[in-house]
Amino acid sequence: MLRELGLSRDEEAVYTALLTRPVASVTELVRRTVLTESEVIRVLDDLALRGLVAVDAAAATAWDGSEGERSPAGYRLAPPSVALAPFLVEQRNALQRAETAFSMVTEQYRSAVAHPAGGVVEVVVGVEQVAHRFHQLQRGAQQELLTFLVGEPRAVRRADADVSESFALERGVAFRAVAAQDYLDGDGVLGDVHAGLAAGLELRLADTLPLKMLVSDRERAMVPLDMTDSDGEPSAIVVHRSGLLGALVHLFEREWEKARPLRVAAGGVRVEEESPDDPTEGELAVLALLLAGVSDRRAAAQLGVSVRTVERRTRRLMDLAGADSRLQLGWHAARAGWL
Numbered sequence: 001m002l003r004e005l006g007l008s009r010d011e012e013a014v015y016t017a018l019l020t021r022p023v024a025s026v027t028e029l030v031r032r033t034v035l036t037e038s039e040v041i042r043v044l045d046d047l048a049l050r051g052l053v054a055v056d057a058a059a060a061t062a063w064d065g066s067e068g069e070r071s072p073a074g075y076r077l078a079p080p081s082v083a084l085a086p087f088l089v090e091q092r093n094a095l096q097r098a099e100t101a102f103s104m105v106t107e108q109y110r111s112a113v114a115h116p117a118g119g120v121v122e123v124v125v126g127v128e129q130v131a132h133r134f135h136q137l138q139r140g141a142q143q144e145l146l147t148f149l150v151g152e153p154r155a156v157r158r159a160d161a162d163v164s165e166s167f168a169l170e171r172g173v174a175f176r177a178v179a180a181q182d183y184l185d186g187d188g189v190l191g192d193v194h195a196g197l198a199a200g201l202e203l204r205l206a207d208t209l210p211l212k213m214l215v216s217d218r219e220r221a222m223v224p225l226d227m228t229d230s231d232g233e234p235s236a237i238v239v240h241r242s243g244l245l246g247a248l249v250h251l252f253e254r255e256w257e258k259a260r261p262l263r264v265a266a267g268g269v270r271v272e273e274e275s276p277d278d279p280t281e282g283e284l285a286v287l288a289l290l291l292a293g294v295s296d297r298r299a300a301a302q303l304g305v306s307v308r309t310v311e312r313r314t315r316r317l318m319d320l321a322g323a324d325s326r327l328q329l330g331w332h333a334a335r336a337g338w339l
Helices: 009-020 026-032 037-049 085-114 127-140 158-170 181-185 189-199 243-258 281-291 296-303 307-321 326-336
Strands: 023-025 053-055 074-077 121-125 144-149 174-180 202-206 213-216 220-224 235-240 260-265 268-271
Touching (some): 009 026, 026 037, 121 127, 127 220, 127 235, 144 243, 158 174, 174 181, 189 202, 189 260, 220 243, 235 243
Parallel strands (some): 174 202
Antiparallel strands (some): 121 235, 144 213, 260 268
């Protein structure tokens, strides 16, 4: 049972023995398992390093009543609810990463089988070509842009990207970005981030991100590509509507939900630690319009976002409220004091 949490067979045997008696000596554990004394000591050392057991000073000097001899060492089991929780979290995260990888690999294979490769993936090589295609995707967006910001840019200068970003925001395109921590280390980046947030950019911060990416209207995506035959030139792939594109959008939404919002603050930018049970400012703005009887399309126009963004925010509000209808959402919002 405990092997699912990463324990070996011997570790599970010792841990299970300690479950029935949380404080025990090496001698007792040898009697209650099929392991030798050296094996038990080795397992206990490993478990202690992982925080699952600890040496118990009182038990180490206690008399062993069954044998009438001093116990050479006593070990105490750490509370499983505390000690095993990190192992459970890591297993869950590993499963999520595996599911994402499985989804991307499976959909890429299906797309390759169902369509000619050129119809799904377009390879772009060279600084000018990559930059040109990037600006096409960003400036051609009509409803929504999604992007991962990682490290220093290679093919597209940050200043040029900022111009395209401003152009999209001015046209009312919903723009969401997740930035890796290292992205903020670049010269002048914080000033650009401050300007973007003030213009309506929704930006969140993650410790790390798996790749750079730009998604335009969920119709096309651009991802950097390292090619051994491109003489070191920047290169990228443009992914058209397909299962692979759906997997990239799914990856963005997963990272977006985990990332921490960045807000404009006096003199700069701050990371906001939001409670997952509290509506965001953007969600409250949507809620106020909906309660006033404004349609999703009119709300999107007034807020300068896409209809899809309004629908996404409404769905999250309903999830937070546990509501099955917008009428129930309004009743809960009034009781919870959201407005």
